[in-house]
Amino acid sequence: SLHGHKFFAEITLSGNKLDKYGFVLDFGIAKKAIKDFVDVNWDHATICHPFDYKLQKFVKDEGDRYYIMPKGETPSAESIAKILYNICLDHPLIGDLIKSVQVWETPDNSAIYSL
Numbered sequence: 001s002l003h004g005h006k007f008f009a010e011i012t013l014s015g016n017k018l019d020k021y022g023f024v025l026d027f028g029i030a031k032k033a034i035k036d037f038v039d040v041n042w043d044h045a046t047i048c049h050p051f052d053y054k055l056q057k058f059v060k061d062e063g064d065r066y067y068i069m070p071k072g073e074t075p076s077a078e079s080i081a082k083i084l085y086n087i088c089l090d091h092p093l094i095g096d097l098i099k100s101v102q103v104w105e106t107p108d109n110s111a112i113y114s115l
Helices: 027-041 053-062 077-090
Strands: 008-013 046-048 066-068 098-106 109-113
Touching (some): 008 027, 027 077, 053 066, 077 098
Antiparallel strands (some): 008 098
16 A cells, blocks of 8 residues: 655764764765755655556656666665665765664664665
């Protein structure tokens, strides 16, 4: 059934050196990397399974925003955590520091993705 969540994500970074300000990484850098992707793709959008053509058509016909998950992924907290983790992993300043991403779909239910 069609339903929505207000997802919350926690990104865990780890390093063995601190910068001149005493940070492993300024949180603003990690937040911007994630926020840019979320704002463009997921904010106020329906996240669709790649093969749910009826939902994609319905949302498109309504004129609403939607995002089609990559092939092989589902619109689940687990897949969303994986996508966010990979965005961090590919970022030149975050990639070596990323340890995990935890995504909550409700206050009591979450998924963690890490390598």
